[in-house]
Amino acid sequence: MTSIPPESTTTGLVIRIDARRCHVEIEGEVHLLVPRGRLFEDRRSVKNPIAVGDRVRVLLDAEAGGTIDEVLPRRNKLARSSAGEGTREQIMVANLDQVLVVASIAEPAFRSQMVDRIVAGAEREGLLVRIVLNKVDLEQDLTGATTGGVLPSEHWANFYESLGYTCLRASATTGVGIEALRERLCDHLTVLCGMSGVGKSSLLNAIDPELKLRVGLVSVRGRREGRHTTTHTSLSRLSGGGHVVDTPGVRNFGLFGLDPREVAELFVEMRPFLGTCNFDDCSHTHEPKCPIRAAVEDNAIAGSRYDAYKELLAEAKAGHL
Template sequence: MNSSLSAQFKPDGYRKTFFITIVHLSWEARYQETLTMNINDEDDIGVVFRKTLGHYTVHTHGREIDCVLSSLIHKQLIFPTADPTSLRHTVREVREIDHVDPVAIGDRVRYVNAGDGTGVIVEILPRDSKLSRPAPVPGQRVFEQVIVSNADLILPVFSVASPVPKWRLLDRYLVSAEAANLPSLIVINKLDLAWKNPSFNEEIEIYRRIGYTVLLVSAVTGEGIEEFKQALQGRQSVMVGKSGVGKTSLLNAIQPGLGLRVKAVGQGEIGKGRHTTTHHEMFKLDFGGALVDTPGIREFGLWDIAGEELAYLFPEMADYVGRC
């Protein structure tokens, strides 16, 4: 292991730059608060923890409900007056809503309980935050894909080597987080492979000088894992990154009982990882908080960010905007 790389993690600086964004309520407190929102005799409230092939696992009051979507969520009802709650309830028009999937991990939803462990999601409650990208749908116009909602920490995960970091991809993650007004913690895994990338130290130092907190970890040796757990405690965090950087391995390291399957980095394509995670899922952490694992992302486009807004989303440009 490269000891100079390990020494780059400075606890004092980490606390100053990261913990100033302390959340007012822990994830557990917000989760319990969600379960008491506007409950009536017919419907219940829960949080989406997993989604795959049109099915959504909703957690509520210690139970898991396997839900599907009501067809109404895919439609926008157009009423003859501006107020759909008025006496004129007749629907004038039904429009399809353009999206890849209207439900995201972390969504608070209202659902009708079928009584046999299944249910139907009938409403997505307002989101506190969301991280989005353009949906990769070839041959169609661009739709929004919400990766996660109601998160309060974005974790761009990269590896020192195998695969090597793509810094422009990191820039896109950071810009998207800034646009969503969400804090970021850059996580660099595979510190045990530092000898394979001698220039890494200089490259990551650029982001530290800008003001971002960088955490160096190794899911293999355990270095930095305790600091990682401290950063996650009480938060709903989401990991984003390419395949092969070790997101799932990090989950196993911070919560060993999960036993999630991992794969080695592909040998046929230099620097390219292999998918292990094939769906989005949120895991409740034993030490407090929740962590979302996402499939590997090789491309990450910016969603709903105009070109003239970009400079404002780079912290290092803040002092120069409007002076050029």
């Protein structure tokens, strides 16, 4: 084996991954590089050993172009369970500063459970989370008796703010909230995550038209179920500063390898009660005199959040059997 002189190694940033080829930014230039086979040796638990946002050590070779030799240690990551058979950990993005959970208030309809699951995934890594409620231009259709005259986006924004999460109301179409969003993205590496069709790519294009990301041509109503417009996770630099990562829509955000005892900690409003239950291993579902259950009864903990908790708990338990 020939030894490689040190001057031929450098580091780069992974900005996109296509079937086994990585787009790596090195000193402002994008290189298409192949990872070393041994990086894929242990794929039993991790689906993708290299993720967008990873810093990698690259061996430059004048003839072959270059190879990725090593993934440098990650500061953090946003991960989920991979879809399909043989669930593994799928790392969505590595080395990020904040997670922007994007939901739409209509088309597709708002689903608090999806927001809560992504928020839980971010809390698991101690990541900063912000929420964007997009498509507020569509919500005049929704006012009425059921919401007591309060717009749904106002209701949910107040709710998540009360939990401590910054929540912005926006419209990629009319431009509402875009300036505020741009300010929040400046100088950070932010990943946008949410269901398909909520407008992640549209919001990014509104923030920086230079990005020219592909957006769905037809509204979700006219779209066939299961079609994603964004097919690859990609990292881009914003002209106003900061980096953003656009991701394909998630259908199901599962938390890989979650310990059932870990679940309650992912819900900020449950944390003050932890350690005060009658049983050390209280699951907060059926045990008598459980303060978390009491808080749910008193509406101090919202039913929607408790439902999300129970769902994640059931999945965590199933994974541990």
